[in-house]
Amino acid sequence: MRPPYLSLITWMPFVGALLIMFTARRSPLAVRLIGVVTTGISAALSLYLYVTYDREAALTETGFQFYERVALVPPLGINYELGVDGISLLMVLLTSIIIFAGVFASWTIATRSQEFYALLLALVTGVYGVFVSLDLFVFFLFYELAVLPMYLLIGIWGSSGEIRPRGIFAWAYRETGVGTKEYAAMKLTLYLLFGSAFILVGIFALYVAAGTASFSFLDLSSATFDPMLQRWVFLAFYVGFGILAGIWPLHTWSPDGHASAPTAVSMLHAGVLMKLGAYGVVRLGMGLLPDGAADLAWLVGGIACINVVYGALSAMAQRDLKYVIAYSSVSHMGLVMLGAATLTEAGLNGSVFQMFAHGVMTGLFFALVGLVYEKAHSREIFRMGGFGRVMPGIATAFTVGGLSSIGLPGTSGFVAEILTFMGAWRSEFRWWLVPAVVGTFLTAVYILRVAKQIFWGPPSPHFHHLEDARGPEWVALVILVGVLVVFGFVPGLALAPVDTATVPLLSRILEP
Amino acid sequence: MTTAPYVLELGVGALMLVVFAVGVLGRRPVGAIATAGVLLLAAAALALKPSGPALNGMFVQDGLAIFAKRVFLAATFIGFLSGLGSPDRALVRRSTEYHLLLLGSLLGMLVLASARDIIVLFVAFELMSIPLYVLTGFAKREPEPIEAALKFFLVGSVSSAIMAYGLSFVYGATGSTSLAAIARAPASPLLTLGLIAALAGFAFKIAAFPFHMWVPDAYEAGPTSFVAWLSVAPKAAGFIALFRVYFEGVGDRAAVWAPAAAALATVTMLAGNLMALPQTNTKRMLAYSGIAQIGYMLVGLAAASASGTAMILFYLVAYVFANMGAFLVVEAVARAEGSEATSAFRGLAQRSPLLALAMLLFLLSLGGIPFVAGFWAKLYVFWAAAERGLYWLVLVGAVLTVVALFYYLLVARSMYIEAPVRTGRVPVTPALALSLLLCVLGVVALGVYPKGVVMAALRVASPLF
Numbered sequence: 001m002r003p004p005y006l007s008l009i010t011w012m013p014f015v016g017a018l019l020i021m022f023t024a025r026r027s028p029l030a031v032r033l034i035g036v037v038t039t040g041i042s043a044a045l046s047l048y049l050y051v052t053y054d055r056e057a058a059l060t061e062t063g064f065q066f067y068e069r070v071a072l073v074p075p076l077g078i079n080y081e082l083g084v085d086g087i088s089l090l091m092v093l094l095t096s097i098i099i100f101a102g103v104f105a106s107w108t109i110a111t112r113s114q115e116f117y118a119l120l121l122a123l124v125t126g127v128y129g130v131f132v133s134l135d136l137f138v139f140f141l142f143y144e145l146a147v148l149p150m151y152l153l154i155g156i157w158g159s160s161g162e163i164r165p166r167g168i169f170a171w172a173y174r175e176t177g178v179g180t181k182e183y184a185a186m187k188l189t190l191y192l193l194f195g196s197a198f199i200l201v202g203i204f205a206l207y208v209a210a211g212t213a214s215f216s217f218l219d220l221s222s223a224t225f226d227p228m229l230q231r232w233v234f235l236a237f238y239v240g241f242g243i244l245a246g247i248w249p250l251h252t253w254s255p256d257g258h259a260s261a262p263t264a265v266s267m268l269h270a271g272v273l274m275k276l277g278a279y280g281v282v283r284l285g286m287g288l289l290p291d292g293a294a295d296l297a298w299l300v301g302g303i304a305c306i307n308v309v310y311g312a313l314s315a316m317a318q319r320d321l322k323y324v325i326a327y328s329s330v331s332h333m334g335l336v337m338l339g340a341a342t343l344t345e346a347g348l349n350g351s352v353f354q355m356f357a358h359g360v361m362t363g364l365f366f367a368l369v370g371l372v373y374e375k376a377h378s379r380e381i382f383r384m385g386g387f388g389r390v391m392p393g394i395a396t397a398f399t400v401g402g403l404s405s406i407g408l409p410g411t412s413g414f415v416a417e418i419l420t421f422m423g424a425w426r427s428e429f430r431w432w433l434v435p436a437v438v439g440t441f442l443t444a445v446y447i448l449r450v451a452k453q454i455f456w457g458p459p460s461p462h463f464h465h466l467e468d469a470r471g472p473e474w475v476a477l478v479i480l481v482g483v484l485v486v487f488g489f490v491p492g493l494a495l496a497p498v499d500t501a502t503v504p505l506l507s508r509i510l511e512p
Numbered sequence: 513m514t515t516a517p518y519v520l521e522l523g524v525g526a527l528m529l530v531v532f533a534v535g536v537l538g539r540r541p542v543g544a545i546a547t548a549g550v551l552l553l554a555a556a557a558l559a560l561k562p563s564g565p566a567l568n569g570m571f572v573q574d575g576l577a578i579f580a581k582r583v584f585l586a587a588t589f590i591g592f593l594s595g596l597g598s599p600d601r602a603l604v605r606r607s608t609e610y611h612l613l614l615l616g617s618l619l620g621m622l623v624l625a626s627a628r629d630i631i632v633l634f635v636a637f638e639l640m641s642i643p644l645y646v647l648t649g650f651a652k653r654e655p656e657p658i659e660a661a662l663k664f665f666l667v668g669s670v671s672s673a674i675m676a677y678g679l680s681f682v683y684g685a686t687g688s689t690s691l692a693a694i695a696r697a698p699a700s701p702l703l704t705l706g707l708i709a710a711l712a713g714f715a716f717k718i719a720a721f722p723f724h725m726w727v728p729d730a731y732e733a734g735p736t737s738f739v740a741w742l743s744v745a746p747k748a749a750g751f752i753a754l755f756r757v758y759f760e761g762v763g764d765r766a767a768v769w770a771p772a773a774a775a776l777a778t779v780t781m782l783a784g785n786l787m788a789l790p791q792t793n794t795k796r797m798l799a800y801s802g803i804a805q806i807g808y809m810l811v812g813l814a815a816a817s818a819s820g821t822a823m824i825l826f827y828l829v830a831y832v833f834a835n836m837g838a839f840l841v842v843e844a845v846a847r848a849e850g851s852e853a854t855s856a857f858r859g860l861a862q863r864s865p866l867l868a869l870a871m872l873l874f875l876l877s878l879g880g881i882p883f884v885a886g887f888w889a890k891l892y893v894f895w896a897a898a899e900r901g902l903y904w905l906v907l908v909g910a911v912l913t914v915v916a917l918f919y920y921l922l923v924a925r926s927m928y929i930e931a932p933v934r935t936g937r938v939p940v941t942p943a944l945a946l947s948l949l950l951c952v953l954g955v956v957a958l959g960v961y962p963k964g965v966v967m968a969a970l971r972v973a974s975p976l977f
Contacts, residue, residue: 073963144882151921155929182925189921190914197910200891204898204906 004068005045006082009092010128012042013099017121020114028113035103035117039124043096049084050093053497064134064218072138077207077214081135086501087352090494091131091272091279094356097483098271098363099124101476102264105367108374108473109157109262116157119149120264127268130276136203136284137215143199146273147192150257150265154185157262159373184253184260191243191253198240199280202233206288220288227291234292237285238300244277246333248306255314258326263370266322270329271363275355278336282351282505286340290509294343301341301432307334308439316446321372321379324450325365328405331439332358338436339420343509347423348502350416353494357404357412357487364401364480368394371473372454375466381450386459391468395455397477402447404484407440411488415495517566517573517626520581523553524619528612535608546611547592550618554585569690570629575972579825580625580752584745587832588618590950591741594840596943599847602651603735610650613643614738621749628691628760630679633753637675640749641668641717647738648730660733664726668716671723675713681706695761704768710757711772717750720810721780724803731799736846739795740839743802744832751809751828755821760976766816774814774905781807781908785915794842795852797919798835801878804916805831811902811909812893820896822973826966827893830885830958834877837951840944841871848938854923859932867938868927870952875920877955880913885958892966 016038020031049066057065064083072078084092102120109116122145129142158181207215210223225233239250246254254274258266281300286293311331318324332354339351371394372387373379388395404411407418417440424432469477487494527549535542557578565572592611595603603610620640627633645668649661685703686694697703716723731739759766784804791797809831812824842852844867849856861868877886890913894906940948958965 141882148881151924152928155925182929185929186918186921186925190918193917194911194914197907197914200894200910201898201903201907204895205903208898208901 002066004082005049006066006068006084006132009042009045009049009096010082010125010132012038012045013121013128014125017118017125020118020121031114031117032103032107035121036100038121039096039100039103042124042128043100046089046092046096050089050497053084053086053089055496055500077212077216077219078137079135079216080133080138081216081218082132083134084132086497086499087279087282088131088501090352090356090498091275092128094275094359095124095127095131095272097479098267098359099127099264101363101367101479102267104472104476105267105370106262106264107471112156116153116262119153120268123149123153123268127272127276131279134217135215136206136217136220139217140196140200140203143196143276144193146276147189147196150192150261150269151185151189153265154188154257154261155182157265158185158260159262160260178256181260184256188253188257191250195240195243195250195277198236202236202240202284205229205233205236217283217288225289225291227295230289230292231295232292234285234289234296237289238281238296241277241280241285242303242337244274245281245337246274246277246307246311246330247303247337248310248330248334251307251311251330251333254330255323255326258329258366259320259322263366266326266366266370267363270326270366271359274329274333275336275359278333278340278351278355281337282340282348286509287505294509297341297343298429301338301427301429304334304337304341305432305435307331308338309334309435309442312439312442312446316442316449319381321381321384321450321454322366322369324381324446325362325369328365328443328446329358329362331443332362332405334439335417335420335436338432339416339423342420342423342427342429342432343506344423344426345499345502345506346419347427348506349495349498350419350421350423352498352502353412353419353491354416356494357416357484360480360483360487361401361404361413364397364477364484365405367473367476367480368398368401371469376463381453384454384460384463385457386455387463387466388455389459390463390466393468393474393477397481398455399451400481400484402451404488405447406444409488410485412484412491414488415491517563517571519560520553520557520585521619521622523549523556524615524622527553528615528619531608531611531615535612542607542611543592543596546615547589547596550585550589550592554582554589557582557585565628569692570632571623571626572628573626574975576752576755576825576976577626579968579972580748581622583748583829583832584618584621584625587741587745587748587836588614590832590836590840590947591737591745593950594740594836594843594944594947595735595737597941598737598944600735603737606650610647610735610738613647614741617641617643617647617746621745624749625752627753628756630682630689630691630694630757633691633756634676634679637713637717637753638672640746641672644668644742644746647742648734650735650738651733656729657733660726660729664730667723667726671713671716675710678706678709678711678713681709691756692761699765707758708772714750714754714757715776718747718754718806718809719803720776720806721783721803724780724783727803728796728799731802732793732795732852736795736839736843740836740843743798743835743839744828747802747806748828748832751813751824754813755973755976759816759821766977770814770816770900773810773816774902777807777810777814777905778908779807780804780810781912783807785912788919789915791919792854793852794854794857794923795839797854797923798838798842801916801919802835804912805835805878807912808890808893808909811897811905814902814905815893815896815900817896817900818974818977819899819970820893821976822966822969823889823892823896825969825973826962827889829965829969830877830889830955833951833954833958834874834884834886837870837948837955838874838878840948840951841867841874844938844940844944844948849934854926857923857926858930860927860938863932863934863936864938864940867940867948870948871927872924873952873955875923877959879917879920881917883956883959885955885962887959888962888966 126146160180315327404413624636645665686697788800812820877884880890
């Protein structure tokens with residue numbers, strides 16, 4: 001019998017969290033080692049699944065592989081049902097990469113590190129669970145598990161912004177605590193739970209309308225829903241998951257939250273959780289509601305265009321390095337949603353590839369910003385300068401990430417963007433290409449500006465004593481940069497399995 | 513045996529006599545005796561089997577009644593247990609009074625759960641309510657409790673009067689005091705008018721929105737272990753009476769009340785959640801959040817179906833554990849810090865990690881977060897409403913849970929994120945610790961395995977329709 005790989009991947013971090021809570025009192029090293037080992041096992045297993053994924057089988061018969069099923073509440077049709085297709089497999093791999101790197105990146109956390117790692121690992125179980133579960137109810141449970149620990153993680157270990165607000169609304173900022181970690185943690189949690197309310201209603205509506213007394217994705221996808229219902233439920237899913245994906249104008253939790261969160265949490269949140277939102281729109285929205293998706297593609301794509309340009313413009317205006325990266329995530333998530341909204345094979349592949357590429361890239365950025373902050377104790381761009389001399393490793397990694405962000409050939413970002421552009425060109429709304437290209441141009445402006453100011457400018461005498469990355473931190477950087485470059489040169493590694501999932505998905509939407 | 517249907521009521525009566533006798537002789541062990549007696553009765557209630565109507569159909573010990581009585585007795589047990597060894601001066605000195613009054617109210621509830629006659633129902637209702645007014649003003653030398661008790665009493669009497677007035681219309685329209693006969697009677701304007709007027713009385717008891725004014729003051733003024741009980745048991749009783757009067761035996765006509773219940777649910781959820789936001793006193797915050805919780809239960813009432821009713825019952829069980837638990841943590845912190853403000857919880861996670869964890873679990877359960885009881889409770893009432901196509905109500909409720917999480921998380925923030933002002937553990941008496949443990953077990957067990965209670969609730973609710 002085949003071992004339950006997906007369950008192992010999902011629950012391994014949770015086991016790690018329990019071990020850390022109960023065994024590793026007062027031993028910071030043991031805490032980290034447990035973290036490395038458990039996430040390492042998950043990462044190794046997901047790599048194994050990625051390699052052994054059967055593409056031929058996936059093409060001939062639609063289906064989810066590595067399928068597992070245990071009945072939980074039979075009378076209500078709730079099952080613990082897991083399975084992956086090309087899209088979710090890539091997302092699982094992304095999660096593994098980010099969390100494995102994240103464990104190394106937060107090696108130096110000092111206060112209450114035991115609780116930090118336990119919460120972080122519990123959170124990761126939720127993320128894995130969302131990507132692999134095929135039962136919508138279990139999906140929802142995992143989703144909540146992925147959101148809630150964030151409140152404590154940001155609230156306790158986060159950092160408050162150092163740039164004080166000015167201008168006529170400064171008092172309002174002071175009164176509400178905008179920019180502080182408590183504010184950010186609360187805002188993020190409430191926004192995401194607000195979204196989950198819509199998701200819950202959508203799931204219920206499908207459950208009742210299908211009448212099959214089953215929450216299984218497979219059963220629901222073979223049911224046909226009334227077009228009107230499809231439109232409303234798609235809208236509910238779009239709003240609910242879209243909040244997590246950072247759609248304009250509901251994105252404001254993301255810059256605040258990501259800028260305030262500790263390094264590993266920012267990596268995980270911007271790198272994986274925002275993708276989880278886009279994944280939800282694609283998997284549940286487009287997968288279950290083909291007519292609704294086709295009817296509302298104009299809305300999804302139109303808002304995505306605003307995201308791309310608005311996010312990039314906002315990133316240009318920031319003085320705090322972490323906010324620049326956070327707004328760049330908003331902009332890139334716009335590209336992800338835009339690719340999906342084109343309803344073309346190239347666009348959807350580009351969208352999924354962008355999720356992966358941007359996940360790795362933004363994880364890398366947040367890891368680097370964390371390192372820079374830890375060494376220079378500043379995130380204010382114009383106070384720093386000439387770090388390239390004292391920390392060449394970090395500077396190089398930042399430049400590679402930046403080039404991928406701009407979409408230079410040879411990096412993953414290039415593949416993702418070119419596919420999205422092709423999709424936009426072939427879609428019903430050709431003009432979407434314009435904001436997409438403008439967004440890329442603006443990305444080049446703010447990324448190169450930041451890189452020049454911080455890393456490649458004239459060296460400043462204040463920062464002679466700074467050091468480059470050390471031991472465990474290198475592990476994180478090497479993994480992330482390596483993935484960015486490898487997948488940039490050999491995009492087929494990711495596109496081949498993804499294609500097996502996107503083509504059937506699109507054929508349901510386009511052929512009534 | 514002819515006494516079988518009334519064994520619990522007789523038991524409470526006997527317990528009251530014992531408490532009274534012991535209290536007259538010497539007041540030391542009154543609390544322990546009352547607690548042990550209630551525990552015994554709760555055990556008896558677990559063994560009880562449904563039996564047919566008695567006293568010409570005025571009194572019925574059906575599944576619903578037994579389910580409700582178990583909830584009342586469990587809540588009373590936790591309430592009594594938590595008060596044992598309490599250093600509260602008034603509670604120690606007038607222990608007999610306190611326990612007698614509370615048992616009297618409990619007797620009213622037990623009868624109410626079985627009443628199938630509007631006269632019995634009304635008498636039981638008053639028997640339940642009047643001791644509550646006295647207990648609210650238990651600290652009789654301070655001005656705030658007196659004010660709160662007076663407010664409670666006045667609003668309560670007025671709503672009782674309206675209810676009696678409405679019930680007189682019901683009698684006039686149907687010519688019978690038996691609820692079974694009333695359910696079979698043909699619909700008439702007078703009957704509907706009477707039932708609407710009676711609804712005001714019930715809404716007051718469960719503290720639905722326009723009838724909620726007594727709640728925050730009463731909660732703030734009363735002794736906390738009493739308030740913990742007050743926040744759950746009478747509300748559960750109010751819901752049982754609602755089921756009896758409006759749903760039992762009327763069949764499809766129950767749907768008539770759906771729009772009214774939906775409207776009441778919406779305003780109650782809105783008002784409770786919004787008014788809880790600015791509170792800085794945890795007892796007042798819990799009072800308003802309790803109003804919001806009632807709103808969620810009313811969502812189940814709006815479904816006007818067997819599953820909706822069952823889900824309210826499940827919700828009540830989850831609510832008993834979570835809300836009583838939260839009040840008891842407040843009690844422990846307030847005893848140590850001399851303050852019920854949210855700021856008294858600062859850094860609790862570093863001072864008493866277990867107490868903080870318990871509070872976090874209760875708050876998450878009240879907020880409706882997975883893996884604790886409250887999640888399933890909310891989910892099930894929403895489910896029942898969705899079955900009836902009330903998606904808009906589900907959406908309103910689900911969105912408002914986010915508002916609720918804001919004020920619950922503020923307490924979590926105080927406990928976990930802010931630094932402690934004082935050091936050292938918060939002292940907890942063994943009895944209080946035990947009752948907290950019971951609440952935690954309840955919340956977690958129902959969160960992990962809700963099926964048993966859900967099935968039981970469905971079983972007892974389906975004969976109503």
